[in-house]
Amino acid sequence: MTARRPCPPAPGPLEEYAARFDGLFFSLAQRRGFREYLTGLLAPRDRNKTLTCLAGAEPMAGVGGLLVQRLQFFLSESPWEAEQVNDRRLELLREQEATAPHDGGVIVIDDSGDRKDGTATAHVGRQWLGRYGKTDNGIVTVTTVWTDGRIYYPLHTQPYTPAHHFDRGRADPAFRTKPQISAALVARGKEAGFACRAVVADCAYSASDDWYLALRMPGCPTSSHSGRTAAPGPAPASRTPRSMLPVPWPAPAPTIRATGCRSSATSATDTPRPGGPRRPA
Structure with missing residues (x-):
C-alpha cells in the first residue's frame, strides 16, 4: 500500500x-x-x-x-462527508474531560437565518429571518447546542426547506416543520451520547403540538416559554394549553426557563447562562 x-x-x-x-x-x-x-x-x-x-x-x-x-x-x-466530520468532532468532545457531556447539561434549540438573493440555491425562500427581525429571502438553519452553563458547543444542524420546494407544499410527506426538525436533532444528540436534563427552545417551537409529541417519543425533558419546568405527569389532555403540556422527566431537576422569544437557560438561582438574553432591569 x-x-x-x-x-x-x-x-x-x-x-x-x-x-x-x-x-x-x-x-x-x-x-x-x-x-x-x-x-x-x-x-x-x-x-x-x-x-x-x-x-x-x-x-x-x-x-x-x-x-x-x-x-x-x-x-x-x-x-x-460532512456528517462523518461532525461525528468525529463530537467524538473528540466526548473524549476530553473538560468538554465531556453529562446528565446535568441542557440541549438548546434555535434557528439562524441568512439573506440570500435568487431562487436557485437549495433551501432558499422568502421566510422569517430572526437575525434581521423581518421576512426576507434567505436560508434558515435549525441548530442544537449542548451547555451546562460552564461550556457550550454546537451538536447538529439542518437547513429548513420551505414548503414551496415540495410538489405538494406543506402536505408533502417529505416536508418537515422547524419543530419537527429540531425534535429529530435532539434525538440525534442524545443518541450520540449528549445527555441532558432539559431541552429548551423559544416560543415559536413550544407553540407546536408536533414538537411536544416528537420530544415525548425519545423521552426528552423540555421547557417552554411559559417559564414552567416540565414535570412527571399524565399524557396531555386535548384541552391543555400547549405551553403547559407535561413531558416525562428522567429525574427531578432545577427550574429551566426559556424567556421571551430567544433560547436561554437559567439555573435554580436565576444565574444567566452563556449566550442567554440580558434580563430586564
Whole structure:
C-alpha cells in the first residue's frame, strides 16, 4: 500500500487537532483543504463566512486566486462527508474531560437565518429571518447546542426547506416543520451520547403540538416559554394549553426557563447562562 504524502501542517496547536480527521479524507488535497478551512474559521478575521476571508484573500480582487479556488473546490466539489466530520468532532468532545457531556447539561434549540438573493440555491425562500427581525429571502438553519452553563458547543444542524420546494407544499410527506426538525436533532444528540436534563427552545417551537409529541417519543425533558419546568405527569389532555403540556422527566431537576422569544437557560438561582438574553432591569 502506498504511503500517504505528508500534508502541510496547520498553524500551531491546530495541527494536532486537524490530524485527528485525516482518516476521513482520501487525498492530500482534501487534508490540505480541511486545514485551510479550519484556519480560516478560527483566525481573527472579519467576514469569516466568505471564501475570500477564509482563504485570507482580498474581498474582490482575490476571488480568482489559487487559495480561494482551491477552498471553493474543497467545500463544494470534493467528495467528503460532512456528517462523518461532525461525528468525529463530537467524538473528540466526548473524549476530553473538560468538554465531556453529562446528565446535568441542557440541549438548546434555535434557528439562524441568512439573506440570500435568487431562487436557485437549495433551501432558499422568502421566510422569517430572526437575525434581521423581518421576512426576507434567505436560508434558515435549525441548530442544537449542548451547555451546562460552564461550556457550550454546537451538536447538529439542518437547513429548513420551505414548503414551496415540495410538489405538494406543506402536505408533502417529505416536508418537515422547524419543530419537527429540531425534535429529530435532539434525538440525534442524545443518541450520540449528549445527555441532558432539559431541552429548551423559544416560543415559536413550544407553540407546536408536533414538537411536544416528537420530544415525548425519545423521552426528552423540555421547557417552554411559559417559564414552567416540565414535570412527571399524565399524557396531555386535548384541552391543555400547549405551553403547559407535561413531558416525562428522567429525574427531578432545577427550574429551566426559556424567556421571551430567544433560547436561554437559567439555573435554580436565576444565574444567566452563556449566550442567554440580558434580563430586564
